[in-house]
Amino acid sequence: MSLRNFLRQMETKKQVLHVKHELSTRFEISYFLKSFDNEGPILVFDSVKDYEGKVVANVCGTRTRLCFALNTDENGLYGRLEDAWRASKKTKIVADGGVKQVVERDINLSKIPVLTHFEKDAAPYITSAVVHARSADGNIENVSVHRLQVLDRKHLAIRLVPRHLFKLWNMAKDAGRDLDVAISIGVHPAVLLAASSPVAFGVNEFDVGNVLLNNDLRLIKCEHVNACAPVDAELVLEGRISASKEVVEGPFVDITGTYDVQRKQPVVEVVGVMHREDYVYEALLPSGAEHRLLMGLPHEVLIWESVSKVVPRVHAVNLSVGGSGWLHAVISIEKQLDGDAKNALLAAFAAHPSLKHAVVVDSDINVHDSVDVEWAIATRFQASEDLLVIQNARGSTLDSSANQETGLTSKVGIDATRPLSKPKEKFERAKIHVDKRVEGFVRKLRGV
Ligand code: MN
Numbered sequence: 397m398s399l400r401n402f403l404r405q406m407e408t409k410k411q412v413l414h415v416k417h418e419l420s421t422r423f424e425i426s427y428f429l430k431s432f433d434n435e436g437p438i439l440v441f442d443s444v445k446d447y448e449g450k451v452v453a454n455v456c457g458t459r460t461r462l463c464f465a466l467n468t469d470e471n472g473l474y475g476r477l478e479d480a481w482r483a484s485k486k487t488k489i490v491a492d493g494g495v496k497q498v499v500e501r502d503i504n505l506s507k508i509p510v511l512t513h514f515e516k517d518a519a520p521y522i523t524s525a526v527v528h529a530r531s532a533d534g535n536i537e538n539v540s541v542h543r544l545q546v547l548d549r550k551h552l553a554i555r556l557v558p559r560h561l562f563k564l565w566n567m568a569k570d571a572g573r574d575l576d577v578a579i580s581i582g583v584h585p586a587v588l589l590a591a592s593s594p595v596a597f598g599v600n601e602f603d604v605g606n607v608l609l610n611n612d613l614r615l616i617k618c619e620h621v622n623a624c625a626p627v628d629a630e631l632v633l634e635g636r637i638s639a640s641k642e643v644v645e646g647p648f649v650d651i652t653g654t655y656d657v658q659r660k661q662p663v664v665e666v667v668g669v670m671h672r673e674d675y676v677y678e679a680l681l682p683s684g685a686e687h688r689l690l691m692g693l694p695h696e697v698l699i700w701e702s703v704s705k706v707v708p709r710v711h712a713v714n715l716s717v718g719g720s721g722w723l724h725a726v727i728s729i730e731k732q733l734d735g736d737a738k739n740a741l742l743a744a745f746a747a748h749p750s751l752k753h754a755v756v757v758d759s760d761i762n763v764h765d766s767v768d769v770e771w772a773i774a775t776r777f778q779a780s781e782d783l784l785v786i787q788n789a790r791g792s793t794l795d796s797s798a799n800q801e802t803g804l805t806s807k808v809g810i811d812a813t814r815p816l817s818k819p820k821e822k823f824e825r826a827k828i829h830v831d832k833r834v835e836g837f838v839r840k841l842r843g844v
Contacts, residue, residue: 397584397609398494398628399678402465403452406438411461413437420445421520426513429453429681434717436685440676447509450676456585457685462693465585466608474697474713476608481595484603490614493627495580499619500669504549508631509677514649520546521648523687524680525633526591527554528578528602528623529564532571538564539591539601541690543682544579544664545645552579552664553645554637560597565637565662574636576621577664582630582678584609592690594698602626620668630675634668651691652720652794653683688721695748699725702747706739708732711759715748718766723752723792726763734816741784741809750792755810760825772812776823784809 406412413432419425425441432439435458441451456462463469468476510520522544530537538560545553556562561577568575580587590605602624606613615624618634625632645661680686692715700713711728715721725748729740737756744754757763757772777783784807791798791805798805814823 397586397612398626399452399455399582399584399630399676400628402455402584403438403440403676405464406455406461409464411438413439415439415441416443418443418445421447421451421509422512423515425451425453425679426511426681429679429684433457433681433684444509447507449509449674451509451511451679452582452676453679453681454684454686455678456588456680456690459689459693462585462589462689466589467610473693474700477589477593477694477697478701480590480604480607481593481599483607484595484599485606485611487600487602487606487613487615489624490616490627493614493616494672495625495627495629495632495670496616497673498671498675500671503666503669505546505552505633505666506549510546511679513682514655516647516655517649518545518645518647521682522546522552522579522581523682524588524678525579525581526583526587526601527561528580528625529561529575529637530623531564531567532573536564536598537600537602538597539587539605541588541591543648545648547643547663550666552633552635552666553643553661554664555645555648555661556637563597565639568637569639572639574639574665576618576623577635577637578618578621578623578625579633579635579664580625580629581632582676583626584613584628587613587626588690589693593694618668619670630678631671632669633666634670635664635666638663638665649682650794651683651687651722652796654794654796656794683720685717688715688717692721695722695750696725698747699727699744699751702743703727703729703740706743707736709759710740712763714763716764716766716769719753720794722750723795725751725754726757726769727754728757728759728761728763729813730759731813731816737782737811737813738784738809741811745786745789745807745809749790750794751807752791752795752805753808753810755812757812758814761812769812773810776814777810777812781815782811784811 586608587605614627616627621634641663642660646658650656696713709730762768786807
């Protein structure tokens with residue numbers, strides 16, 4: 397399964413908006429992306445200034461589209477991801493196919509329509525790439541998403557958060573070697589979600605993606621480096637992460653929409669480029685809906701699993717848009733006893749260490765509707781009893797308000813569930829029941 401297939405399916409579902417205006421990769425396309433961000437369509441830029449190819453973005457921009465990509469619905473989404481994490485399946489390797497249509501002789505990154513997103517950004521940045529690497533003995537394989545700053549025609553800077561690829565890079569460095577990587581751009585949403593999944597070191601995320609694609613993912617070996625790429629990727633850069641060369645990376649905007657700090661990061665030398673003849677370049681707006689969903693959704697699953705262990709039932713979880721899909725969670729539960737919601741809060745903070753503020757509500761509250769959540773806080777929450785404050789905890793490095801020296805932050809939990817000790821009628825939401833006929837009149841007039 398490829399991004400192309402998925403885009404065709406989305407065209408028939410009227411989820412794609414074609415932008416015909418000629419736009420520059422410098423700020424103009426990203427301005428469009430920001431303007432169409434929340435619940436927006438997939439955007440295809442048909443006319444990119446100074447480039448022949450097209451740019452696509454916001455493919456993974458809504459939960460509905462991700463559900464479609466994983467062949468499930470909102471109720472089945474977390475379970476589908478959990479199953480794939482637990483039982484990944486070895487992905488088949490094929491000899492030839494799609495992305496090998498064109499193998500470039502001349503490496504020149506400036507021929508790729510990479511976007512410059514925000515005004516203070518240091519350079520164009522590749523933001524939708526999944527990076528595959530393996531250990532020297534071949535026993536460990538890893539796939540993860542990394543931002544890549546274009547330095548010149550043949551070099552990129554890669555941001556390595558101290559996780560799995562960072563570990564593989566250090567293992568190579570200790571052996572005095574560069575680390576080979578395949579940088580794949582324009583892959584099916586299931587592969588992007590798999591690469592964003594918090595599975596253990598040693599689990600190959602391509603094999604997770606393979607389960608999500610019903611055993612239908614296929615890989616090819618790269619021509620110049622010891623790494624693999626999805627055969628149906630639009631574009632693959634073959635590279636080597638240098639064991640010794642580093643540059644100051646950034647400035648660049650991260651998930652909260654603020655500029656990340658600049659740090660020394662390793663340089664990637666690009667030694668091969670292959671792509672489909674008419675490849676589409678996939679862009680992804682930093683801090684936009686796709687960024688929030690791809691990073692946040694897998695952590696909603698972790699919160700859901702963790703809270704499910706301490707309360708009878710978790711109804712829904714939302715790492716909310718206002719919290720940048722990362723710092724704020726709303727969790728709706730069915731509780732049995734007063735105090736359950738406090739345990740739910742503790743379980744949520746344990747499951748997602750970057751979480752800063754969490755609200756627990758009853759199952760009649762829509763976790764995706766911030767007005768509904770605020771209503772629950774207004775009518776069901778008493779700060780003197782229902783507020784949880786945890787000081788000096790480790791939080792997210794992306795939280796601008798955390799202590800800049802220690803990185804410590806305060807966490808707040810809000811129990812906005814109805815207290816079982818007080819009369820139920822006091823909390824009842826007034827309803828109006830009418831027959832289908834009257835409901836129909838209203839729907840028609842409102843056009844829904
Ligand atoms: Mn990993």
